[in-house]
Amino acid sequence: MATKNILLTGVGGQGTILAAKMLTIGLMEAGYDVKMSEIHGMSQRGGDVTSQVRYSKEKVYSPVIEKGTADIIVSFEKMEALRSLEYIKPGGTVVVNTEEIPSMTVMTGEEDYAPDVIEEIQKAVGKVVTMDASTMAADLGNIKAANVILLGTLVKAMGLDDIDWEDIIRKNVKEKFIDLNLKALKLGMDSVD
Amino acid sequence: MRKLLTGDEAIARGAYEAGVRHASAYPGTPSTEILENIAKYEEIYAEWAPNEKVAMESAIGASMAGARSMASMKHVGVNVAADPLMTFAYMGVNGGAVIVTADEPGMFSSQNEQDNRNYAKMGKFPMFEPADSQECLDMMKAAFDMSEEYNVIFMIRMVTRVCHSKSLVECGERKEAPVKEWKPDPMKYVALPAHSRILRVQIEERTKKLAEYSEKSPFNFAEYNGNKVGVIASGASYYYAKEVFGEDASYLKLGFTNPLPAGLIEEFCGKMDKVYIIEEDDPYIEEFCKTLGLEVHGKDTFPPYGEMTPDVLRKSLTGETLPEVSYDHSKVIRRPPSLCAGCPHRGLFYRLGKRKDIMISGDIGCYTLAAGAPYNAMNSTVCMGASISVGHGAQQVFNRAGVKRKVVTVLGDSTFFHTGVESLINTVYNNSNTINIILDNRITGMTGHQQNPGTGFTVKMEPAHAINIEELVRAIGIKHVKVIDPNDLKAVDEALDAFMDLDEPSVIITRWPCVLKKFSDADLSEWPGLFRSKDFVQEDKCIGCKKCQQTGCPALLFDKEKKKVHIDRANCVGCDVCVQVCPTKAIVKEEK
Numbered sequence: 107m108a109t110k111n112i113l114l115t116g117v118g119g120q121g122t123i124l125a126a127k128m129l130t131i132g133l134m135e136a137g138y139d140v141k142m143s144e145i146h147g148m149s150q151r152g153g154d155v156t157s158q159v160r161y162s163k164e165k166v167y168s169p170v171i172e173k174g175t176a177d178i179i180v181s182f183e184k185m186e187a188l189r190s191l192e193y194i195k196p197g198g199t200v201v202v203n204t205e206e207i208p209s210m211t212v213m214t215g216e217e218d219y220a221p222d223v224i225e226e227i228q229k230a231v232g233k234v235v236t237m238d239a240s241t242m243a244a245d246l247g248n249i250k251a252a253n254v255i256l257l258g259t260l261v262k263a264m265g266l267d268d269i270d271w272e273d274i275i276r277k278n279v280k281e282k283f284i285d286l287n288l289k290a291l292k293l294g295m296d297s298v299d
Numbered sequence: 300m301r302k303l304l305t306g307d308e309a310i311a312r313g314a315y316e317a318g319v320r321h322a323s324a325y326p327g328t329p330s331t332e333i334l335e336n337i338a339k340y341e342e343i344y345a346e347w348a349p350n351e352k353v354a355m356e357s358a359i360g361a362s363m364a365g366a367r368s369m370a371s372m373k374h375v376g377v378n379v380a381a382d383p384l385m386t387f388a389y390m391g392v393n394g395g396a397v398i399v400t401a402d403e404p405g406m407f408s409s410q411n412e413q414d415n416r417n418y419a420k421m422g423k424f425p426m427f428e429p430a431d432s433q434e435c436l437d438m439m440k441a442a443f444d445m446s447e448e449y450n451v452i453f454m455i456r457m458v459t460r461v462c463h464s465k466s467l468v469e470c471g472e473r474k475e476a477p478v479k480e481w482k483p484d485p486m487k488y489v490a491l492p493a494h495s496r497i498l499r500v501q502i503e504e505r506t507k508k509l510a511e512y513s514e515k516s517p518f519n520f521a522e523y524n525g526n527k528v529g530v531i532a533s534g535a536s537y538y539y540a541k542e543v544f545g546e547d548a549s550y551l552k553l554g555f556t557n558p559l560p561a562g563l564i565e566e567f568c569g570k571m572d573k574v575y576i577i578e579e580d581d582p583y584i585e586e587f588c589k590t591l592g593l594e595v596h597g598k599d600t601f602p603p604y605g606e607m608t609p610d611v612l613r614k615s616l617t618g619e620t621l622p623e624v625s626y627d628h629s630k631v632i633r634r635p636p637s638l639c640a641g642c643p644h645r646g647l648f649y650r651l652g653k654r655k656d657i658m659i660s661g662d663i664g665c666y667t668l669a670a671g672a673p674y675n676a677m678n679s680t681v682c683m684g685a686s687i688s689v690g691h692g693a694q695q696v697f698n699r700a701g702v703k704r705k706v707v708t709v710l711g712d713s714t715f716f717h718t719g720v721e722s723l724i725n726t727v728y729n730n731s732n733t734i735n736i737i738l739d740n741r742i743t744g745m746t747g748h749q750q751n752p753g754t755g756f757t758v759k760m761e762p763a764h765a766i767n768i769e770e771l772v773r774a775i776g777i778k779h780v781k782v783i784d785p786n787d788l789k790a791v792d793e794a795l796d797a798f799m800d801l802d803e804p805s806v807i808i809t810r811w812p813c814v815l816k817k818f819s820d821a822d823l824s825e826w827p828g829l830f831r832s833k834d835f836v837q838e839d840k841c842i843g844c845k846k847c848q849q850t851g852c853p854a855l856l857f858d859k860e861k862k863k864v865h866i867d868r869a870n871c872v873g874c875d876v877c878v879q880v881c882p883t884k885a886i887v888k889e890e891k
Contacts, residue, residue: 117634130303130465131303134301134303134467139467140303140465140466140467141431141464141465141466142303142464142465142466143460143463143464143465144463144464145407145459145463152634152636152637152639152853153634153635153636154634166466167538167539167541167542168535168538168539168541168542168608168609169431169460169464169465169466169535169538170460170464170539170608170609172542172608172609172610172613172620172621173610173620173621173623174620174621174622174623174624175621185631185632185634186634188626188630188631189631189634191624191626192623192624192628193623194623194624196622196623196624208856209632209633209634209635210634210635210637210851210853211632211633211634211635212632213848213853213855213856213857214672214673214845214848214851214857215845215857215859217632217633218632219632220630220632222630223630226626226627226630227626229626230624230625230626231624
């Protein structure tokens with residue numbers, strides 16, 4: 107099989123790294139060769155954070171995704187989807203959490219947060235799944251579970267739903283958050299056909 | 300047992316399996332996680348040293364005493380450690396010894412892009428360059444065995460993508476390496492000129508043997524796919540090249556890169572019509588090939604800087620990258636990192652940036668963000684600990700040239716312990732009169748919260764003596780010292796005012812914990828109710844002047860329709876800096 111490329115992106119603190127970690131563990135346990143790369147130097151200080159995951163039944167070479175080759179981008183914040191859009195393969199899928207997190211430059215009025223980010227993505231990419239994962243997670247009782255909702259959507263969209271993700275969640279989140287995250291996973295998986 | 304590990308984690312695992320007993324390091328991206336992971340193994344003594352030179356020397360002592368030992372650091376840290384490293388490379392080891400350097404092609408969080416492979420060549424010690432996590436583990440084990448066999452320290456040269464990328468690793472068991480007997484051996488361990496002259500000659504013999512190993516090393520191997528195009532690559536570049544060339548090229552993958560295998564390279568090049576050298580940073584392999592008289596293409600084709608990722612290689616070879624979807628890139632806002640809500644650096648830099656008659660000599664840490672808007676409160680940053688000494692040099696010129704400009708130096712607690720202490724000694728000794736501000740946020744912040752000599756804990760979270768910075772600077776000879784709460788803007792102004800016209804050096808210690816820190820019992824007893832309160836804006840009193848936003852706090856949001864500021868309650872920790880800045884007193888603390 108050709109190597110599959112998944113790019114997860116968001117703003118520091120949104121849980122992209124944990125989602126990417128669980129994704130890679132699931133892929134590894136399913137027998138794929140997996141490489142993951144992330145650059146997170148200043149993410150704790152409000153910067154953007156991106157995790158790149160590549161997997162194949164054969165050997166995966168580079169840990170980084172080349173621009174124009176991502177099969178799917180899952181963005182935890184809508185502007186970050188636009189920032190990473192140069193990575194999407196023509197014909198690829200973009201999953202966007204519609205949450206809007208202003209940056210310092212927006213807060214100080216130096217730049218405007220464009221109102222038509224989603225439309226811009228839809229113009230460029232055929233398959234766009236938008237979801238308000240943050241509100242969905244808040245309705246489940248904890249906004250932090252948005253990352254697992256998005257993970258559920260991702261694995262469904264990539265046809266990886268035969269992997270036992272429930273088991274991976276049980277082994278990788280704190281015990282008191284297991285039920286919440288299992289619900290979040292199901293909610294995310296049910297959000298795509 | 301297969302595990303998904305980053306390169307840093309695999310280095311730690313390799314250390315464990317190789318029977319390492321002693322590991323010392325100073326944190327620095329992207330090397331920090333090496334020691335953090337080593338510290339999890341009970342079998343290995345692990346420590347944060349105050350700087351990389353001390354870490355290197357600690358590892359040297361442990362090797363002399365007979366244990367397998369190592370030091371790890373980022374690339375610029377090796378500059379600090381270079382003095383002991385260069386001479387230890389003459390001496391040889393007792394217990395096996397390894398230095399791990401984490402280089403940064405592309406400079407994700409570093410001040411330069413130096414290629415530390417040059418150190419191996421200059422120091423005449425052997426070097427491995429892993430390309431993925433499995434090689435990190437395998438090369439660590441090989442390096443320790445060979446360090447003892449060839450009687451020399453080994454370098455493992457990582458790059459950011461190898462440090463921070465995860466891949467599958469087949470892990471093994473720990474093989475204990477008993478502590479070897481220590482015997483006095485002045486010829487070996489006392490670096491007198493008379494001894495070193497003898498060792499210097501012996502190094503040539505060692506290098507010859509290592510060159511023979513390089514030819515047959517399992518880490519240097521060729522993969523043949525025809526003879527049209529050949530690629531010689533090391534480290535991460537090997538995998539990038541395979542993405543781009545695939546089966547259309549033959550490869551000579553070099554993992555043991557000092558000394559380089561002249562025979563293997565000549566044989567490979569002899570079979571190929573055209574050879575590309577793909578390597579990150581300097582033309583290290585390329586120049587070697589050229590000394591062999593081989594015709595190869597390297598930096599004439601690929602950029603001399605940055606990462607050699609597949610897109611870069613493709614662009615260099617074909618002039619084009621893969622097709623991308625088109626969209627309006629101008630709609631993408633910038634998302635620069637900023638000081639966190641509640642960051643204790645905010646109050647200080649907000650006030651310091653208002654002063655016009657000073658030069659601010661800065662340093663390496665989160666606080667380097669103060670160089671940008673809205674603070675504009677840092678005029679220079681060179682390297683760890685440089686703030687105080689660079690500031691001293693500038694102040695001497697200002698004073699002697701009759702320029703009325705006070706130099707204020709700024710550095711963090713961990714950076715002060717790193718190399719700032721010696722700089723402050725210089726300032727006192729040479730009768731300077733700079734103001735030196737030590738931002739004591741009770742942790743090493745930027746690299747992700749490592750303990751340091753001031754925090755009261757070791758890397759293994761065992762209790763340790765916490766150096767009192769005030770007592771330390773007084774012992775050095777600083778007579779004018781103030782310890783202030785940096786969130787109290789009046790206290791910041793008063794401390795600066797009090798020291799501005801002094802003819803003697805002074806120190807201001809801003810003591811307040813990093814908002815992201817996991818607080819110790821000592822923190823919670825020193826600051827009861829720490830970060831437990833919230834501030835809010837009384838909307839009717841807010842005139843929308845946005846003055847509060849000049850503090851650069853990410854919890855202050857401006858509502859364009861209402862023309863009012865409001866506070867993101869989830870983000871606010873009640874530091875009260877904005878409360879003091881608001882001209883209409885619209886911002887107040889929430890009632891409990």
